[in-house]
Amino acid sequence: MTSSNANPSTNKDLGVQGYAVPSEVPTHWYNVMADLPEAVPPHLNPGTREPIKPEELEPLFAKALIAQEFSTERYIEIPAPVREIYSQWRPSPLIRAARLEQRLGTKARLYFKYEGVSPAGSHKPNSAVAQAYYNAIEGTTKLTTETGAGQWGASLAMACALFDLECEVYQVRSSFDAKPYRRMQMETYGASCYSSPSDRTESGRKMRVDFPDTSGSLGMAISEAIEVAVKDPNAHYSLGSVLNHVVIHQSVIGQEAIEQLKAAGEKGADIVFGCAGGGSNLGGLSAPFLGQNLREGTKTRLVAVEPAACPSITQGEYRYDFGDTSNTTPLLKMYTLGTDFVPDPIHAGGLRYHGMAPILSHAINLGLMEAIALPQDQTFAAGIEFARAEGIIPAPESTHAIAGALDYIKSGQAQDGEVIVIGLSGNGNLDLPAYAQTLSE
Amino acid sequence: MTSSNANPSTNKDLGVQGYAVPSEVPTHWYNVMADLPEAVPPHLNPGTREPIKPEELEPLFAKALIAQEFSTERYIEIPAPVREIYSQWRPSPLIRAARLEQRLGTKARLYFKYEGVSPAGSHKPNSAVAQAYYNAIEGTTKLTTETGAGQWGASLAMACALFDLECEVYQVRSSFDAKPYRRMQMETYGASCYSSPSDRTESGRKMRVDFPDTSGSLGMAISEAIEVAVKDPNAHYSLGSVLNHVVIHQSVIGQEAIEQLKAAGEKGADIVFGCAGGGSNLGGLSAPFLGQNLREGTKTRLVAVEPAACPSITQGEYRYDFGDTSNTTPLLKMYTLGTDFVPDPIHAGGLRYHGMAPILSHAINLGLMEAIALPQDQTFAAGIEFARAEGIIPAPESTHAIAGALDYIKSGQAQDGEVIVIGLSGNGNLDLPAYAQTLSE
Numbered sequence: 111m112t113s114s115n116a117n118p119s120t121n122k123d124l125g126v127q128g129y130a131v132p133s134e135v136p137t138h139w140y141n142v143m144a145d146l147p148e149a150v151p152p153h154l155n156p157g158t159r160e161p162i163k164p165e166e167l168e169p170l171f172a173k174a175l176i177a178q179e180f181s182t183e184r185y186i187e188i189p190a191p192v193r194e195i196y197s198q199w200r201p202s203p204l205i206r207a208a209r210l211e212q213r214l215g216t217k218a219r220l221y222f223k224y225e226g227v228s229p230a231g232s233h234k235p236n237s238a239v240a241q242a243y244y245n246a247i248e249g250t251t252k253l254t255t256e257t258g259a260g261q262w263g264a265s266l267a268m269a270c271a272l273f274d275l276e277c278e279v280y281q282v283r284s285s286f287d288a289k290p291y292r293r294m295q296m297e298t299y300g301a302s303c304y305s306s307p308s309d310r311t312e313s314g315r316k317m318r319v320d321f322p323d324t325s326g327s328l329g330m331a332i333s334e335a336i337e338v339a340v341k342d343p344n345a346h347y348s349l350g351s352v353l354n355h356v357v358i359h360q361s362v363i364g365q366e367a368i369e370q371l372k373a374a375g376e377k378g379a380d381i382v383f384g385c386a387g388g389g390s391n392l393g394g395l396s397a398p399f400l401g402q403n404l405r406e407g408t409k410t411r412l413v414a415v416e417p418a419a420c421p422s423i424t425q426g427e428y429r430y431d432f433g434d435t436s437n438t439t440p441l442l443k444m445y446t447l448g449t450d451f452v453p454d455p456i457h458a459g460g461l462r463y464h465g466m467a468p469i470l471s472h473a474i475n476l477g478l479m480e481a482i483a484l485p486q487d488q489t490f491a492a493g494i495e496f497a498r499a500e501g502i503i504p505a506p507e508s509t510h511a512i513a514g515a516l517d518y519i520k521s522g523q524a525q526d527g528e529v530i531v532i533g534l535s536g537n538g539n540l541d542l543p544a545y546a547q548t549l550s551e
Numbered sequence: 552m553t554s555s556n557a558n559p560s561t562n563k564d565l566g567v568q569g570y571a572v573p574s575e576v577p578t579h580w581y582n583v584m585a586d587l588p589e590a591v592p593p594h595l596n597p598g599t600r601e602p603i604k605p606e607e608l609e610p611l612f613a614k615a616l617i618a619q620e621f622s623t624e625r626y627i628e629i630p631a632p633v634r635e636i637y638s639q640w641r642p643s644p645l646i647r648a649a650r651l652e653q654r655l656g657t658k659a660r661l662y663f664k665y666e667g668v669s670p671a672g673s674h675k676p677n678s679a680v681a682q683a684y685y686n687a688i689e690g691t692t693k694l695t696t697e698t699g700a701g702q703w704g705a706s707l708a709m710a711c712a713l714f715d716l717e718c719e720v721y722q723v724r725s726s727f728d729a730k731p732y733r734r735m736q737m738e739t740y741g742a743s744c745y746s747s748p749s750d751r752t753e754s755g756r757k758m759r760v761d762f763p764d765t766s767g768s769l770g771m772a773i774s775e776a777i778e779v780a781v782k783d784p785n786a787h788y789s790l791g792s793v794l795n796h797v798v799i800h801q802s803v804i805g806q807e808a809i810e811q812l813k814a815a816g817e818k819g820a821d822i823v824f825g826c827a828g829g830g831s832n833l834g835g836l837s838a839p840f841l842g843q844n845l846r847e848g849t850k851t852r853l854v855a856v857e858p859a860a861c862p863s864i865t866q867g868e869y870r871y872d873f874g875d876t877s878n879t880t881p882l883l884k885m886y887t888l889g890t891d892f893v894p895d896p897i898h899a900g901g902l903r904y905h906g907m908a909p910i911l912s913h914a915i916n917l918g919l920m921e922a923i924a925l926p927q928d929q930t931f932a933a934g935i936e937f938a939r940a941e942g943i944i945p946a947p948e949s950t951h952a953i954a955g956a957l958d959y960i961k962s963g964q965a966q967d968g969e970v971i972v973i974g975l976s977g978n979g980n981l982d983l984p985a986y987a988q989t990l991s992e
Contacts, residue, residue, distance in 0.1 A: 198646055198942065199668075205639055209713060227640075227668045229942040231980060271939040272650060291732070294983035297990055298935060298944050494739060498712040501639065501670040503739050539672060539980050542735035549738055 131197040134369070137188060140361040142397040142469060143354065144184035145404040150354070150472045151443035153179075154430060162440045169340050170347045171355075172244040178355035184401075186358060188240075195239050195272060199228045200362060204370035207532070210499040216519045217526035219376070222512075222534040223367045223395060224502065230295070232505060232536030233391045234265035234350055237359035241348045242269035252276035252345040254338045256306065256331030258387070259285055259459030259507065260292025261536055262350030267301035276345075277301035280308060280334045282462070283326030284455035291540045306331035313337050313436045325455045328388070328463045333436035351388025352433060352442070352467045360394020367531060368398055376529050378402070379410045381518070384533040385510035386414035386423060386481065387460045389467025391535035397469070400478055414466075414474070414481040415514035417489070420453035422446060422466045423474060423481035431465060444471040456486050457544035458506035460535075482514060489513040490548040493538065505536035506544050572638040575810070578629060581802040583838035583910060584795065585625035586845040591795070591913045592884035594620075595871060603881045610781050611788045612796075613685040619796035625842075627799060629681075636680045636713060640669045641803060645811035648973070651940040657960045658967035660817070663953075663975040664808045664836060665943065671736070673946060673977030674832045675706035675791055678800035682789045683710035693717035693786040695779045697747065697772030699828070700726055700900030700948065701733025702977055703791030708742035717786075718742035721749060721775040723903070724767030725896035732981045747772035754778050754877045766896045769829070769904045774877035792829025793874060793883070793908045801835020808972060809839055817970050819843070820851045822959070825974035826951035827855035827864060827922065828901045830908025832976040838910070841919055855907075855915070855922040856955035858930070861894035863887060863907045864915060864922035872906060885912040897927050898985035899947035901976075923955060930954040931989040934979065946977035947985050 143150055152161035164176045171179070178186060188196070207220040214220075225233035245253060253275055257263030263279035270277035279296055286293065286305040293303040304310060306326050307317035313333040317324065324330070332349070339347035349356060371379060382399055384392035396412045403410055416423055423445045431446040433439035446465040447453075453462045466474075473479045493509035495516065496502070504512060511533045518524055538545065584591055593602035605617045612620070619627060629637070648661040655661075666674035686694060694716055698704030704720035711718035720737055727734065727746040734744040745751060747767050748758035754774040758765065765771070773790070780788035790797060812820060823840055825833035837853045844851055857864055864886045872887040874880035887906040888894075894903045907915075914920045934950035936957065937943070945953060952974045959965055979986065 194649075195942070198644070203639070208635075229944070229978075235942075268942045272942055291980070291983045294987040295944065295980065298938055298983065298986040300939055497739055498741055501636070501676075501709045501713055503670070503736065537670075539732070539736065540983075542732045542739065542981075545739040546735040 131193050134201045135193055135197045136362045136365045137193070138185035139188055139358045140365055140398050140401060141181055141184055141186060141358050142401050143182050145401045146472065147404070148476065150469055154441040156432070156437065156441050170336065172248045172250065172346060174244040174248070175241060175355045178358055179353060189243060192240050192243050196362065201366040201370065202227055202363070204367055204374070206374070207500055210496060213499050214519055216524055218519060218524040218528040218530050220515065220530045220532070221371070222532040223363060224534045225363065225391070226502065226505070226534065226537030230261060230265040230268050231539060232261040232265065233360060233363060233394060234262045235268060236362055236394065237350065237356045237390065238262070238265035238269035239272070240359045242266065242273045242275055245346050246273040246275055250275065250344065250346045252278065252342065253348045254278045254335040254345055255348040255350065256280045256328055256335045257350070258282050258328050258462055260289050260540070261460055261505070263303060264292055264295045266348055266350065267296040267299035270301060271299040278338060279303045280306035280331040282306055282328060282331050282459060283324065285459040288543065289540060295540070306334050308334060310334070311337045317435065324452060327435060327452045329435035329449050332434035333438055336434065336438050351390035351463070352465065354469055356390050357393035357397060357467055357469050360390050361397055363391070363394040363533070364396060364398030367395065368402065371529065378408055378529065379531045380528045381411040381413060382531045382533070383413050383415055383511040383514040385461060385507045385535055386416040386466065387507060388463045388465070389470045391533055393467055393470050395533040396479065400473060412479040413514055414479060415510040416481060416483045417456055417458055417461045417510060418483045418485040419456045420447070420462050421483040422464060424483045428471060428475050433465065442468050444468050445474065457541060458510065460507040461510065484510060484513050490545070492516045494545070494548070502534070503538040503545065504534055505538045506541050508533070508535045572634050575642045576634055576638045577803045577806045578634070579626035580629060580799045581806055581839050581842060582622055582625055582627060582799050583842050584623045586842045587914065588845070589917065591910055595882040597873070597878065597882050600882070611777065613689045613691065613787060615685040615689070616682060616796045619799055620794060630684060633681050633684050637803065642807040642811065643668055643804070645808055645815070647815070648941055651937060654940050655960055657965055659960060659965035659969040659971050661956065661971045661973070662812070663973040664804060665975045666804065666832070667943065667946070667975065667978030671702060671706040671709050672980060673702040673706065674801060674804060674835060675703045676709060677803055677835065678791060678797045678831065679703070679706035679710035680713070681800045683707065683714045683716055686787050687714040687716055691716065691785065691787045693719065693783060694789045695719045695776040695786055696789040696791065697721045697769055697776045698791070699723050699769050699903055701730050701981070702901055702946070704744060705733055705736045707789055707791065708737040708740035711742060712740040719779060720744045721747035721772040723747055723769060723772050723900060724765065726900040729984065730981060736981070747775050749775060751775070752778045758876065765893060768876060768893045770876035770890050773875035774879055777875065777879050792831035792904070793906065795910055797831050798834035798838060798908055798910050801831050802838055804832070804835040804974070805837060805839030808836065809843065812970065819849055819970065820972045821969045822852040822854060823972045823974070824854050824856055824952040824955040826902060826948045826976055827857040827907065828948060829904045829906070830911045832974055834908055834911050836974040837920060841914060853920040854955055855911070855920060856951040857922060857924045858897055858899055858902045858951060859924045859926040860897045861888070861903050862924040863905060865924045869912060869916050874906065883909050885909050886915065898982060899951065901948040902951065925951060925954050931986070933957045935986070943975070944979040944986065945975055946979045947982050949974070949976045
């Protein structure tokens with residue numbers, strides 16, 4: 111399907127067509143479901159345990175997004191208005207970390223794909239803009255969502271401002287308290303932001319009674335955002351990770367990286383490190399490389415780096431589980447720590463999710479991707495080393511990918527001339543208190 | 552002069568030469584002093600009131616920077632290691648504000664030149680990297696500086712990290728208190744940051760006695776940073792604005808904008824709005840357009856937009872004055888409100904300077920540039936309007952340039968088809984409390 115098929119009559123109205131979009135901005139999203147050797151296990155209706163039908167998702171999502179959730183088409187056209195907005199910061203830079211290489215004394219060639227140049231400072235707008243767009247053309251006037259670190263909430267708030275949608279965000283309590291700038295960012299874009307669990311929803315009130323001292327979790331915040339969306343006929347819900355359509359939107363990252371490596375004279379990547387939360391950045395970067403492995407026989411190693419405090423892949427089970435705490439979502443086949451798992455309030459709030467995207471869980475289960483878990487002190491040390499060599503202070507989430515690559519190099523696993531790619535999902539400029547705390551310890 | 556003439560033997564050692572620098576990254580800085588119809592009045596020795604000699608500045612600055620301060624060469628080669636670092640975020644994007652145009656209902660074509668994609672989030676690294684580089688190759692091991700909003704301090708901290716220099720920053724008290732994230736940013740890069748006036752210097756201690764309740768000023772912080780540099784034989788001082796060499800470094804902004812407008816199919820800019828503090832962003836954006844006006848007869852209008860709370864151009868006098876409160880700098884011929892002027896602690900800390908760069912003051916005095924002053928409520932309203940249309944939350948400083956352009960359009964002065972360029976000097980992601988305060992009022 112393409113978006114222009116979805117609603118050809120209204121597409122043009124939302125595009126501002128201000129200027130030609132450079133050819134380096136991808137024209138299509140890539141869907142790895144077309145290339146996987148076995149189909150991704152379907153999402154299930156929790157009542158019947160039968161594969162969920164597209165129409166059952168319509169209270170939550172725009173039709174075009176549901177179609178993408180089920181699509182096995184390899185390429186999905188990016189609507190012109192979305193591509194126009196992408197072009198403000200895409201292609202995002204692929205940067206040779208030459209000074210870091212020099213300080214490490216490695217002869218491997220280290221690159222990072224940097225999503226922090228987006229207005230919200232992370233990769234999240236890649237899906238937020240697409241989701242806001244499809245909802246706007248289908249007549250939704252309000253989106254609700256959850257946010258962990260605040261990057262997704264800020265990105266959806268931004269996207270809703272661009273498409274004149276109302277936006278209501280439930281931010282995980284520990285992040286809401288620790289990262290007040292994120293709420294201010296959302297409010298500047300015109301969104302509302304609430305600490306979750308809140309007293310605005312039945313599920314929130316129940317969680318506040320059951321777990322009065324909870325630091326919150328993405329699972330809880332999802333329950334609240336879904337509840338609000340389902341009760342409002344003009345509202346839809348929006349998820350920033352985990353689901354297939356989100357991973358598809360994020361594929362611009364990996365597609366660009368492949369082209370940029372070519373332009374830099376590299377044959378390809380030998381190993382790619384991505385941080386693993388719900389899977390949006392990891393999948394966006396990795397899936398196009400995985401597709402290349404599957405179609406062209408390249409042998410790029412794909413490594414998910416997750417926090418030791420929330421090790422859904424390395425310590426979780428691969429089974430059907432809910433996406434939220436109140437068990438209102440479809441059942442998703444994924445690596446999971448269980449919906450009741452509440453990780454420690456680590457700085458990398460975006461990685462505090464109990465599960466992993468079904469697409470990536472499937473790929474990992476098939477042995478097509480690897481995973482490691484690293485502790486926070488190691489990831490922040492790597493983040494500071496990176497900042498002082500390359501000038502960019504990484505998001506706490508991104509420090510996981512950096513730490514994975516640095517560990518690989520420092521432990522002598524990297525070969526001379528090897529090409530290593532780090533997924534730098536965002537900058538840490540709104541996470542500076544986490545760095546300040548690390549430096550003071 | 553070129554930097555490679557300054558120290559050909561050591562240049563290569565500091566470059567990491569990781570990858571080819573794209574041809575779109577300028578190869579030379581542009582020096583508008585070569586094209587002005589009359590020479591910029593020289594800086595004076597305050598004792599003799601004679602033009603200051605280069606060697607008199609050597610306790611403060613690297614020799615290569617002093618040579619640039621006096622240079623009338625039109626183009627100065629950018630050293631390879633500096634250009635390599637620039638290429639991480641340069642050319643910075645020139646973006647058509649098509650959605651804002653649509654919301655305004657204007658048929659003018661509105662562009663913004665966005666410097667917020669740099670690691671520090673503003674244009675300041677353009678000069679910080681150059682200054683750290685020249686100091687490093689000349690053997691300096693420590694730089695001291697002042698910072699207002701924190702953008703310059705963070706940028707110099709970053710540049711010092713890249714070139715392994717120690718960095719000591721005096722941050723204006725009102726900003727230090729209001730913007731704690733900036734200090735954390737500097738410290739993450741490994742720098743030290745102190746509230747000014749501090750008790751670490753004679754000048755600071757004197758100011759604390761004379762003005763115990765002061766909110767601080769750039770002039771005071773400059774005095775402290777200079778005092779520390781002068782007393783330490785291994786240290787130099789670094790200034791983020793005002794001086795000729797800083798305006799020269801920032802010329803990459805305007806040079807790129809001219810090329811990018813061409814690439815977008817425009818004949819040129821009709822009018823350019825830049826925010827006016829000490830003149831670094833304003834000069835960097837405007838000077839190449841001014842040079843074009845002078846050499847090629849184009850008629851681009853250049854408008855400096857300053858805060859009503861610190862109106863150095865529109866309310867100040869054009870005369871010789873000191874750059875700092877303790878009157879330790881050379882005398883600079885500039886528009887000034889007097890060194891004792893302490894502006895209200897407005898959010899745009901980067902615009903709280905009593906004077907204006909001598910190069911730009913001279914151009915304004917010759918009638919080659921214009922200036923207006925706008926109040927904070929108007930600039931923040933423009934900033935919020937911009938954020939919700941274009942997705943980028945502007946730095947408080949940058950909101951002045953936006954407000955100038957919006958006022959021009961809304962008051963009906965913009966003609967159909969006119970090309971308007973806004974200098975978006977940085978993003979406001981570390982200034983979100985200022986937006987939160989504005990929204991709550």
